[in-house]
Amino acid sequence: MKRLFQSILVFIGLLFITLPAALGWNKATHMAIGAMAYQELNTTSPQLLPKLLTILKQHPYFQNRWAPQMAALKLSQQEQDEYLFMLAARWPDDVKGTDPYHDHFSWHFINYVYAPQQGIARSDSALPTGETILQAYALNRQLLKSNVADSSKAIALCWLFHLTGDVHMPLHTSALVGTQFPQGDKGGNLFKIKLALSSNTTNLHSFWDGMLLNSDDYHSADSLATQERAAFSRTQLPQLGNPDLIAWSKESFQLAQDNVYRNNTLQAGSETEGSVLPPDYIATVKPIARRQVALAGYRLADELVADLSN
Template sequence: MRRIALTFAALVFLALPAYAWNKPGHMVTGAIAYAELKKNDPATLAKVVAILKKHPDINRWNDLINRLEIAPEDRDLFLFMQAARWPDDARGTTYDRPSHHFVNIPLKPGATGSPAIPVGDSILVAFDENMATLADNDASDSEKAVALCWIFHLVGDVHQPLHSVKLVTAQFPDPIGDRGGTRFFIKPKANGGTISLHQLWDGLIIGSQNFQTVRNTATELRERTGLQRSDLSEIAEKDFLKWCSVESFDTARDVAYSDGNGGPLQGGSTKPQAEVLPNGYLDKAKAAAERRVILAGYRLADLLGANLD
């Protein structure tokens, strides 16, 4: 019966709309950060865990720990995973902040110069606000725990390229553009279903929220040749804005919206107009996504170490 229940839960999960990354993708980022802190900065790890234990959802997390029979030595890792996905779990509640997950920097093919950064509520504003709350001596323990979860999540979101841009073309005109790829429809395979480009990128890392599967994915990425800290020249960049407006913007332009052969990716503005992805696109997209998610995990660990010392 337990196996049947878990299978049913997995099927329900797969039927839900994906967020950025999807929830398991955020859990991977949390697991990478946890492993980095456990290895290199256990003092900061202890501080983070202590803050998370003051979170408004701690009782639900503890119930999950017991229900899923998470081993005592893995419970802090589980908290990191839950913290990273929590802002998506909180959708529809008083903690929901839909505009805090993205910023729509206009991506106009052929345009020169630096892109214009939109003003107003966005992932950029949310990051600064939550960092300020974490540093505020007058903030309650609960407020700091909520802010910490948002920081986990926003670092993940900002590394998903389609959370930083909107494509603006004749097909997708201003002011909406393609809304971060959510209005850009494609077919991963000729005989497959139609999804948005945004959905595709959200799910490139992992599709299962199983604890062991998430941990194994995080471990494999950390140990893979080419994804070590020393292999990632970007790791020296500490500016959240540049993670968004330079790195994710460039990845969106050069990979997400490219056909891989020097031309623009073709997609439909409605589902019936969806185009099939070109050969090789998925391999290049997955490689780029994995580089972004490992960077997010490393950078989250570094950010926590720098601000909770």
């Protein structure tokens, strides 16, 4: 009874801890998710693309930043359109720390409580961190379907692109709390690892961020998107039948427990010396990361059709 009471006290205490998480996937992977949504819409709902592109061209960054970037690459018109989706998908990370008006740090994640030492894994409540990814997604969907100016809709679109990607990254849905991380591991940022004994120390979040793609150029993102659609057809992803963002976040939370942290068996190193990942870790989790990116791309396309077809 004493141990149970202590566990309850720990959980109550956790509810008052603010545990920020870093942004991710990385920008390149977000670009690939945007590209995948573009490719999917171009195949299944091409009539919707002009409407989306018209809105995105009203974005405050389009004339002075995005248009010159596209022109410099000498892309075809269709490639420019796809690249605009890529830029939109990464934009919420681009403004982090540089554009206080548009930057909303807490929108990128939700901290469901994962405290395995206390036997706690809760997806019916979250640590207080400000507006969560769930609230941000609902807000921006509402804006997109409202009568606000297209410039505001363009910003909402960028957030929907980006948050759809973020919610499929398992480390954006969990806060690991325990003896080593009494205030949480900040989405894996404090969880120090090495890929091999001779490798430099990094962190779990950074590893997951860049697992699939590190080059943020147009052709690399386009190639990954094409590979994802070829490797994962819709029939291979029964989860696509659930259009609810809360359900997506809970899927990711379960993946964090089972696969990212391996049911609390994955060992974290010290600040200066990361723990070497198990030999089979990368081979085990990389297909999971790929499937999550594919789900994000398809779900983003489906959400855009649902919100803007009428």
